Amino acid sequence: MASSKAKVGVNSETNLLKESKSSSSAGEPSPNNRTYSLDDLETLATVGTGTFGRVFLVKDKQSRAFFALKQMKIPDVIRLKQEQHVHNEKEVLTEVNHPFLIRLFWTHHDERFLYMLMDFVPGGELFSFLRSRGRFSNATGLFYSAEIVCAIEYLHSKEIVYRDLKPENILLDSEGHIRLTDFGFAKKLSDRTWTLCGTPEYLAPEVIQSKGHGRAVDWWALGILIFEMLAGYPPFFDDNPFGIYQKILAGKLVFPRHLDFYVKDLIKKFLVIDRARRLGNMKNGADDVKKHRWFKTVDWEGVPVRKLKPPIVPKVSHEGDTSNFDVYPEDEWKKDPPVPQKDLDVFKSF
Structure with missing residues (x-):
């Protein structure tokens, strides 16, 4: 749970709260x-x-x-x-x-x-596995990104904005599939909201500028997350939140050399300051994300039914x-x- 990232809006309320998988087996009442x-x-x-x-x-x-x-x-x-x-x-x-x-x-x-x-x-937090490995391979990052896309698409279909995507809030079950946790910032949203909350490195520009924000912030955060998974560090970082915000608003991206061409293109399309042009937030929503070339090998039908093979299987001896x-x-x-x-x-x- 030790994380370098502090939250905004809750005095780091719940890096804290890492909740998780019930073990009701087949045949037991739900x-x-x-x-x-x-x-x-x-x-x-x-x-x-x-x-x-x-x-x-x-x-x-x-x-x-x-x-x-x-x-x-x-x-x-x-x-x-x-x-x-x-x-x-x-x-x-x-x-x-x-x-x-x-x-x-x-x-x-x-x-x-x-x-x-x-x-x-x-299985614990994705954060722990990312820190112990330094960074993930392209294929590993692709697996987690595909499952997260499906989770975000589902939340947005219910007009819910999650607002706290980061490795600390992604848990792995005993098989290695993801579970998003910590919904303290999630909100049912018919239009926009103005609350400043989230983790500085993951905040979208419209949140920092208090312009009112909506579901597009989750796609921005996914761009930050993919970068952090594959690089081992977030694209905008500084010793204090104000420095981070300045870098986010300047929008200057410097990619590590080893990043795949298509994933760099995807990250750039998520980290677009104009949310009307941000991937995931345009007319076709999540479909635009799924059709991106980086995801071309993904069987999207198979993702929500947990058909993809997890790259990391946590060591879990019992429930x-x-x-x-x-x-x-x-x-x-x-x-x-x-x-x-x-x-x-x-x-x-x-």
């Missing part, structure tokens, strides 16, 4: 058809921490299935003005159902915490294996006083 209680869940380990929450690996005592339980301190959510983001996250996750997205099974609150019960995805996540001290995290009723009212529908 985890969606249950009402859970905290007493049903045995806490096993922390798999992520952040400014106002942490994610625990938990085991359902009834089904013996493993889940990730995201637990957020209500006073900190309020202090950091994250109430709307928390509600957005629940609203978006309640509405989506896709093989490359995390699933939400249950939400709850008491007088101290908000809780979200989600998939536990045991509750946490070895692909950092180790966190199990400190006295729960000793906070209860929250006054007026503050709890904000979350009564949670």
Whole structure:
């Protein structure tokens, strides 16, 4: 979870929250058809921490299935003005159902915490694999990009903008397929929104300039991600966010020599400052992306049904294996006083 990238808009709220893959096997009732209680869940380990929450690996005592339980301190959510983001996250996750997205099974609150019960995805973050390898091969980058294109296309078909694409928010399941996680910035969008949020290196120019932004920001972020996967570093970086923003707005791209000709063309078409001309945001949407020459070998029908062969298969010994996540001290995290009723009212529908 150690990441060099800080978030904007949440005091790096949730590099934190790495949620993940439930293990309901064939024949078991779907985890969606249950009402859970905290007493049903045995806490096993922390798999992520952040400014106002942490994610625990938990085991359902009834089904013996493993889940990730995201637990957020209500006073900190309020202090950091994250109430709307928390509600957005629940609203978006309640509405989506896709093989490359995390699933939400249950939400709850008491007088101290908000809780979200989600998939536990045991392979860990793509970020960890990218850092240990330095950079990915063209073929490896192509695999992850194809699965991400399908995830973004699905979200946009539901008028949802994700707004937080980066290697830290892409988990790998036990077979090596992706799951996007951390929907704290995701939002159902009929037109545009003006909130400055995201990770500095991944912000689109229209977000930095507060011009109002929409789903085009996800295609910009995909361009940044592909560059980072294949180069080992993002195209615009600096010691401070202001320096990063200046470079993004200047738009000067310097590619490493080893990059494939077609992928350079694709990245340039994503990193277009004029969003009306940005690939993915024009009339044909994601179809324009899928037709790009870099993707010519991809069987697009096979991608969402997980037919492509993953280039990295994480070492996972059992469904509750946490070895692909950092180790966190199990400190006295729960000793906070209860929250006054007026503050709890904000979350009564949670």
